[in-house]
Amino acid sequence: MRCPRCGQDNVAGSQFCRHCGRKLPAPAKASPPATKSATKNTPPKSRRIRWGRVAALAAGVVILAGAGFSGYEFVKAARSLPQITNLVALNAAGQDSVVYDRFGQPVATLHLNTNRIDVPLNAISPNMQHAIVAIEDHNFYRNDGFDIRSIFRAAFVDLTHRSALQGASTITEQLAKTLYLHDNHTLTYKIQEFLLGLELARHYSKPQILDMYLNEVYLGDGAYGVDAAAKAYFNETPSQLTLPQAALLAGLPQAPSLYDPLTNYQLAKQRQWQVLQAMVKWGYITPQEATQAYHASLGLSPQTVAANTTIFPYPWYIQHVIHLLEGQGFTPQEIYDGGLKIYTELDPTVYNIAQNAVDYWMNYNFGVSPRTYPYHQAAVVVEDPHTGAVLAEIGGRNYVPFGEDYAIDAKRSTGSSIKPLIDYTPALVKGYTQMSVIQDVPIFQNVDGQAWWPKNDDHIYRGYMTLRDALAISDNDVAVHLLHDIGLNYGFNFAVQKFGLPLPASDLQLGAAIGGLNTGVNVYEMTQAFATFPNQGVRMAPLWVTKVVAPTGAVLYQDTPHGTPEFSAQIAYIMTNMMQRVLNPTPLPGIGPGAYPTGMSLGIGRPAAGKTGTNNGQADAWFIGYEPQLVVGVWEGNRLGEFPQYTIHGQAAFGDVAAGPIWQSIMEQVNQAENIPAENFPRPSGLVYVPNISITSGKIAGPNCPPNDIEGAWFIQGTQPTTIGHTHIKVKVVAANPKLLWQPGCGPAIQSVFLKPESDWHSGVPLPWDHIFWPPTQSCTPGQSPSPSPSGTPSSTSATSSSQSSTGPGPVPPSATLAPPPPSGTPSPGTTTKNSG
Structure with missing residues (x-):
């Protein structure tokens, strides 16, 4: 057996080279020679899957994909990042939002100034400051605007689901979101929240950030900021908030409606206990103080917070605009106090005309109701059909x-x-x-x-x-x-x-x-x-x-x-x-x-x-x-x-x-x-006009169709009728009494035009109006002189008749439509006969 390293021969069956000591490869096992047919039909031996390598490769792909996706989201977020302004001035003054009409003119100013009164941090009870920090961001005074452990905890869930499902916001990031962003739960906005938090932490001190946060945060019942909340729930000033009261308020930002003590008292108390436990954990109070605070009276004294009840111009329209923006993720605080410029399709002239028309005609038809709301109401929508505006x-x-x-x-x-x-x-x-x-x-x-x-x-x-x-x-x-x-x-x-x-x-x-x-x-x-x-x-x-x-x-x-x-x-x-x-x-x-x-x-x-x-x-x-x-x-x-x-x-x-x-x-x-010119509706190509359509058959009018039943109409090319309708038929009737069908021995006959009875009608149900034009159903009696039609009674014929002997047709005079007597008088618009229109 030859050594692969030194090339020297060794005794067959050796495990190591006797010249250099290298481990020798194991000899191949001998196997009986395969026949030609067996070789052809034997499938190749499959390779063993190395699952460890597959798992490592998959992990590497996931890491690379996550890094790539994170990088993409980070760049996208950074490019659209709002600019930091003087937030202290912004917070102190509050910027009213302005609504503009379709011509770019301001038409209304929105504000919530009556819902929030800013107070300095030194006028807010330390109980409130400690409670909010303990439950929302216990590292607030030590972090740089973000919490790295919370970020790592949430990152995996967010990236694997490709949406912001886990929160990791510090007080600084929450303030950034409140002032600048919309809580629409996307990764882009979470990244922007993080970046803005860094900027705020770099530009402002911790007391300034906490001051702004406590004056901006929504605490339910229409109360923005601690001052409004202290009044709404306890009729107190922020400086007088007790530990139990502060712990309850500090639990509200997470879900103001859910933990509202005025509507969900038990849930509010459970949340209060969570806040008190957090204050114990981070050293603000002792366990005994937490227990005492939990069992102490809250002193609830609900007050109505002054709301923004200003009726702005064009109220119906602007009310719906506000609802639409809320549906897009804008908070009420942003909409009213965010200094937004809101450009709309409102046309003030059209709005005023529409409101005045509603008022005039409703008063004319139904009078002015003395009640809070009129029983009779009306509503209008005016739209540009080409833009949807x-x-x-x-x-x-x-x-x-x-x-x-x-x-x-x-x-x-x-x-x-x-x-x-x-x-x-x-x-x-x-x-x-x-x-x-x-x-x-x-x-x-x-x-x-x-x-x-x-x-x-x-x-x-x-x-x-x-x-x-x-x-x-x-x-x-x-x-x-x-x-x-x-x-x-x-x-x-x-x-x-x-x-x-x-x-x-x-x-x-x-x-x-x-x-x-x-x-x-x-x-x-x-x-x-x-x-x-x-x-x-x-x-x-x-x-x-x-x-x-x-x-x-x-x-x-x-x-x-x-x-x-x-x-x-x-x-x-x-x-x-x-x-x-x-x-x-x-x-x-x-x-x-x-x-x-x-x-x-x-x-x-x-x-x-x-x-x-x-x-x-x-x-x-x-x-x-x-x-x-x-x-x-x-x-x-x-x-x-x-x-x-x-x-x-x-x-x-x-x-x-x-x-x-x-x-x-x-x-x-x-x-x-608005000087809108009169225009015809534009007629597209692919239409054809047909001038001679029977209104009883919907087809080309036949020779028996009376002129009053012939009209023209537009059709889509290919749908226009090409055949003649036959709803009007000629029937031989007795000349002296056209209400009788003629038969031999009944004297002179004439050919009259009648309307075919509707195939959908059947005996036992009300007759349609046009039954007066149906052919007669009774025949004359041969050998008897038929009585003439009563004078003034409408004939059963619908169109034409011609004098004719019993032996053959005579000349046919021009047709003349027989119609029922017109109604007496034309009804006024208010009494026009209706179907359900």
């Missing part, structure tokens, strides 16, 4: 500081205003057209105890109806038929996913087609949804605050317009075309008496579209409408929807009576005040 928001008739906002807080049944969102737009996307015909006949029976359901307020079933006519007069029966035909789940999910309506599963029932909702939605959500139409199918995210800037100039928050395409521009245009018909000032032809568009009195003298809505009993009234540049949503209703509404003039509070005039006033006045 909310220009104005009115939450009620009278503003109560941080009271109920009916534009955002009130969830109400929509009535028919939901029809474009849950019925008609989904149908168009599914392939229907605005001229698709639904048979308005009762087919649903005995629902909710009603003999026929759904039904319209005018109790008329009209027969053949195009979608656009049904939407214009807000026909309930057609809306329910349509949702049933396209699929309840499909229409419901479309409204939720494409229009963003937060409808719960409990609303998944056919009544939703006409706004029968258990939970309801608010006018803010409805306005957002309708804004999708003038924006060519793109639903924009609402935009209230565009930017928040710190006193240092650092941008703390920023938002820009962004939206999601939900359906095509062609679908949006067709829906707008249909909703323009809602504002048509004249009755609609060919569909029976009282066929008045529900918004016929609400035109604004330029192209506009919209939809009315009225809940059962007129408890809620809606109008959501728009022009190319502006969308306005209006809701009106009694406060809790608890009773039907009638105006002081005796009118039922339908959508066009109670909500429509508010919409109309806002649109007209904003257009004039």
Whole structure:
């Protein structure tokens, strides 16, 4: 055996080289020779996994990845670090935040100065100073603004979860966070908290930092700082705080609401004991003093802390801006006293017009209530549909500081205003057209105890109806038929996913087609949804605050317009075309008496579209409408929807009576005040106009279709009808009595045009209005002279008739539509016949 080091030969089987002493490799074990086939089929021998090396390699990768990720987060945090200012001056003076409108002009100043009075450290009881240091940062007087052991304890959890789950804040870091940062639990902000803590520790002494902290910290019940808290809980000054009182207050910063002694006394006492034990541990008091303090009376004497009750200008809008900023992680202290510049999309002119319109029309329709709140309320949202910018928001008739906002807080049944969102737009996307015909006949029976359901307020079933006519007069029966035909789940999910309506599963029932909702939605959500139409199918995210800037100039928050395409521009245009018909000032032809568009009195003298809505009993009234540049949503209703509404003039509070005039006033006045030019809705490519559509078949009008039943309409290319409709048919009747079918031996006959009976109608249910145009069902008796039709009785023919012998056709005269007598008088806007609009 040859030695691998010296090359000398050794006796076979030797373990060490006899020349140099090196350990020799073990000889290979002999094995029988393998056959060719065996060699081919024998799998290679697997190598043993060295798990120790794998674990070491994995640990190395984790360490490197953690170091890399930490480095990345550190650099990102350092780049956006706020600049340290004179914090002592900042703390002493307090910087009011300023709200700016969309034109960059200041419109309101926010402040919490009445909630906090700064006191010097020497005016704060040593009990309070010792208690807060013991429980929040026992190394406060020795550390450099951070606690290394706490940092290492929290770092592993934070890095492995990639978020700031563990806290390690010193008093200095907490002060930095309070003054400059938002507690949004990200690693970037935790790193910034650490870096700012170092800066504060470098620039200020420990007494200065503790002074600022005790005057800034939130201690619950609206109390910022020790002075306000001492008054709120004990009606004491900070210098008079006893050990039991100080220990209780020192436990509050961790969770002010949870440990509030006025609402959770037992939890507050448990937290107080934790503070007292910490004071014992770090040498501030003895165990006996801790026990005595725990059992001593707290002397609770609750006082109302003076709150910021100033009603700022444009209160509804600014109240919501404050709520939005709180949702982004800003604390009330930052929002009011942080010296922030808050840039919004508020348009003061639009806001004032909207508030005045609400006040005028609510007083006109319902009078001025002497109660604290009026029973009858109204709310408005005004939006730029192309950017999502909310220009104005009115939450009620009278503003109560941080009271109920009916534009955002009130969830109400929509009535028919939901029809474009849950019925008609989904149908168009599914392939229907605005001229698709639904048979308005009762087919649903005995629902909710009603003999026929759904039904319209005018109790008329009209027969053949195009979608656009049904939407214009807000026909309930057609809306329910349509949702049933396209699929309840499909229409419901479309409204939720494409229009963003937060409808719960409990609303998944056919009544939703006409706004029968258990939970309801608010006018803010409805306005957002309708804004999708003038924006060519793109639903924009609402935009209230565009930017928040710190006193240092650092941008703390920023938002820009962004939206999601939900359906095509062609679908949006067709829906707008249909909703323009809602504002048509004249009755609609060919569909029976009282066929008045529900918004016929609400035109604004330029192209506009919209939809009315009225809940059962007129408890809620809606109008959501728009022009190319502006969308306005209006809701009106009694406060809790608890009773039907009638105006002081005796009118039922339908959508066009109670909500429509508010919409109309806002649109007209904003257009004039802001010089908004009148524009047509832009028509996208891919559309085709067809001038000769039958409103009873939805197809190309045939030769028998009367002129009054022929209309033109826009279609998405490829969906326009190409075949002729045959809902009008010629039938041979007795010339002397067209109510009888002719047969041989009955004398002269004529060919008359009749309407085919609706296939969905069946015997035993109410007849649709257009049954007067159906063919006769009785035949004449041969050999008898038929009696002529009674004078003045409408004929059963719907269009044309021609004199004709029994042996063949004669010349056909021009057709003339036979319609029922018109209603006597045109109703005023307040008494217009309604369906549910």
